[in-house]
Amino acid sequence: MEKVKHEKGIIAFLTVLTILLTGAVKVSADSTQAEIYRLYNKNTGEHFYTSSAFERDSVNKSGWSYEGVGWIAPKKSSTPIYRVFNPNAKGG
Numbered sequence: 001m002e003k004v005k006h007e008k009g010i011i012a013f014l015t016v017l018t019i020l021l022t023g024a025v026k027v028s029a030d031s032t033q034a035e036i037y038r039l040y041n042k043n044t045g046e047h048f049y050t051s052s053a054f055e056r057d058s059v060n061k062s063g064w065s066y067e068g069v070g071w072i073a074p075k076k077s078s079t080p081i082y083r084v085f086n087p088n089a090k091g092g
Contacts, residue, residue, distance in 0.1 A: 038070035044089050 037056040039048045041064050060066045
């Protein structure tokens with residue numbers, strides 16, 4: 001009985017992991033939320049996040065790979081979010 005529970009747990013975990021890794025679940029924002037886009041720079045190993053579609057498209061055109069929506073965030077919040085830049089990152 002324990003073996004069956006353990007196997008079902010592993011199957012459930014692998015199913016959720018597959019969904020997350022393949023992006024099989026479509027996330028969408030309502031009017032009070034914003035999609036936060038995620039891009040990746042294979043030369044530096046850095047990720048870049050933005051809620052601006054213009055910025056997403058511009059960074060993508062400059063060589064970063066668009067990876068989809070990273071998460072959904074509220075458009076207004078009392079919690080600040082900071083974006084930082086590392087001038088010492090490999091590749092620029």
